[in-house]
Amino acid sequence: MSVQAAHPDGAPASAPAPAPDLLEGPAGAPVDPLLPYLEALFTEALDELRYPELRKGVQALSELYVHSRAKGPIATRAADGRGKAAAFRCFYAPLHLIVTRALVRSLPPGPAPRQLVDLGCGSGAAGAALALALAERGVPVELLGLDRVADHLRHARLGWAALGLRGKVKSGALPGALGAPVADAMLVFGWSLNELEPAARAETLLGVERWLRRGAGLLILEPLSLKVSPWWPELRAQLAESGVQEVVFKERIPLPQRLRDLDRAAGLDHQELGCRALWRWPTGA
Numbered sequence: 001m002s003v004q005a006a007h008p009d010g011a012p013a014s015a016p017a018p019a020p021d022l023l024e025g026p027a028g029a030p031v032d033p034l035l036p037y038l039e040a041l042f043t044e045a046l047d048e049l050r051y052p053e054l055r056k057g058v059q060a061l062s063e064l065y066v067h068s069r070a071k072g073p074i075a076t077r078a079a080d081g082r083g084k085a086a087a088f089r090c091f092y093a094p095l096h097l098i099v100t101r102a103l104v105r106s107l108p109p110g111p112a113p114r115q116l117v118d119l120g121c122g123s124g125a126a127g128a129a130l131a132l133a134l135a136e137r138g139v140p141v142e143l144l145g146l147d148r149v150a151d152h153l154r155h156a157r158l159g160w161a162a163l164g165l166r167g168k169v170k171s172g173a174l175p176g177a178l179g180a181p182v183a184d185a186m187l188v189f190g191w192s193l194n195e196l197e198p199a200a201r202a203e204t205l206l207g208v209e210r211w212l213r214r215g216a217g218l219l220i221l222e223p224l225s226l227k228v229s230p231w232w233p234e235l236r237a238q239l240a241e242s243g244v245q246e247v248v249f250k251e252r253i254p255l256p257q258r259l260r261d262l263d264r265a266a267g268l269d270h271q272e273l274g275c276r277a278l279w280r281w282p283t284g285a
């Protein structure tokens with residue numbers, strides 16, 4: 001095993017030999033828009049924080065999501081403190097973006113949505129991933145992001161613009177934020193349903209069924225492990241009646257250097273990325 005020397009402040013000492021970066025594509029191909037976006041996120045974060053603070057933010061967020069969910073409302077605790085907020089934007093959101101884009105690229109084509117409604121959008125990762133994957137298929141979409149944390153919304157709006165995507169954001173809390181169904185839209189829930197209280201989730205899902213009946217599409221993403229989403233099998237059965245399918249996705253995806261370094265510094269291992277999804281393209285009914 002080779003161990004990379006580290007700076008006293010925890011940042012990698014020297015850039016290791018560049019590993020082939022899947023996100024960069026073949027020589028001469030346009031640069032993946034994710035790379036300059038990621039660079040801007042890290043520049044902004046490291047203007048305010050030292051690298052060890054960012055690393056500790058990643059570790060604190062990982063601990064919060066995995067071990068201390070029961071200690072209070074997770075949405076506010078995840079955004080509380082500069083280290084965790086920066087880790088959310090620079091690390092977890094880009095991982096969500098990368099795995100979601102890879103998953104959507106693997107889906108068969110279908111009727112195109114005109115709008116993506118990203119619920120619990122955070123800094124916009126899941127909606128951006130779907131929009132980028134659709135753009136690769138020549139399908140331009142507009143994004144609408146909703147979240148209860150105002151600071152996430154500001155970053156979602158700026159991030160989508162940096163990625164060349166058109167989108168608006170609106171402050172709101174589920175289940176109320178779902179609003180009236182739009183037939184040619186697609187709902188996106190990126191790792192957000194598990195943060196809802198059971199009653200709010202049940203009401204949100206009743207709303208989702210209304211959108212499906214109107215013909216809207218759906219993409220729900222959650223972790224591979226059912227620990228935080230034990231309700232998944234029941235939801236899968238319930239939504240199957242509306243033609244919603246499950247994908248369990250796991251792939252070895254070479255990460256951009258920035259993420260590889262932070263992953264290693266935080267003692268994590270994201271060489272394989274995965275998630276489970278429930279999805280349906282709009283039916284235009």
Ligand SMILES: C[S@@+](CC[C@H](N)C(=O)[O-])C[C@H]1O[C@@H](n2cnc3c(N)ncnc32)[C@H](O)[C@@H]1O
Nearest residue numbers: 075096120121122125126148173174190192195
């Ligand atoms: C794990 S984060 C995922 C963010 C983003 N979708 C992504 O894929 O990176 C969950 C998000 O759900 C939001 N959230 C939690 N409860 C919510 C509620 N009741 N209404 C709206 N947003 C909520 C949180 O603020 C947070 O941004």
